[in-house]
């Protein structure tokens with residue numbers, strides 16, 4: 001029986017703590033969503049390597065979400081010259097960020113093969129097919145253009161929503177309606193004033209999960225300093241709220 005899975009590689013906010021990484025996760029063992037600081041090496045801690053990846057989705061081009069891209073490309077080059085990777089992200093930025101990663105690796109000067117990378121610029125409110133998944137996009141409310149993703153696994157019917165970085169939008173309840181697993185950011189601490197631009201807090205994450213009728217809510221991009229309080233606050237609004245550990249795999 002096929003399963004839909006999501007494995008957390010990193011769950012931290014902007015700067016990873018030792019033993020963690022910034023938000024990065026792997027769907028069905030071959031699709032990476034966001035690319036934390038040290039994601040290539042951190043994948044190997046949990047039995048993965050970049051060679052298993054067929055797709056990389058970037059929610060938005062802030063460095064904590066793409067910093068590890070050069071490491072992923074270098075790993076692919078060193079171990080498999082023919083490896084193909086499709087990189088999808090916001091159309092405004094994704095082509096430039098991938099090109100800059102190649103420049104950073106000094107690809108041309110060293111005479112290396114460029115990796116077999118295909119870049120796909122995505123707009124909001126569109127659909128894209130990635131292997132067994134249909135992926136629909138939505139515009140986030142953040143400092144730069146960003147995309148939330150809704151992944152539907154055609155083999156199992158299971159659905160996963162990933163918010164990326166975003167302020168609270170009531171429209172999320174409709175966009176994420178009925179997903180089995182919602183990975184939603186809760187970057188703001190309990191004392192921070194709520195916002196509808198930039199980032200969300202756990203009260204807003206729990207409200208979205210409750211109003212959208214999701215199966216489970218996993219918090220991401222969350223400051224670890226107040227884990228107990230944040231988790232308790234989320235569960236008060238939406239009892240099926242969880243705080244993932246790096247390496248944790250969820251069967252959706």
Ligand SMILES: [Zn+2]
Nearest residue numbers: 060062142165
């Ligand atoms: Zn951001």
Ligand SMILES: [Zn+2]
Nearest residue numbers: 062064065165
């Ligand atoms: Zn971020």
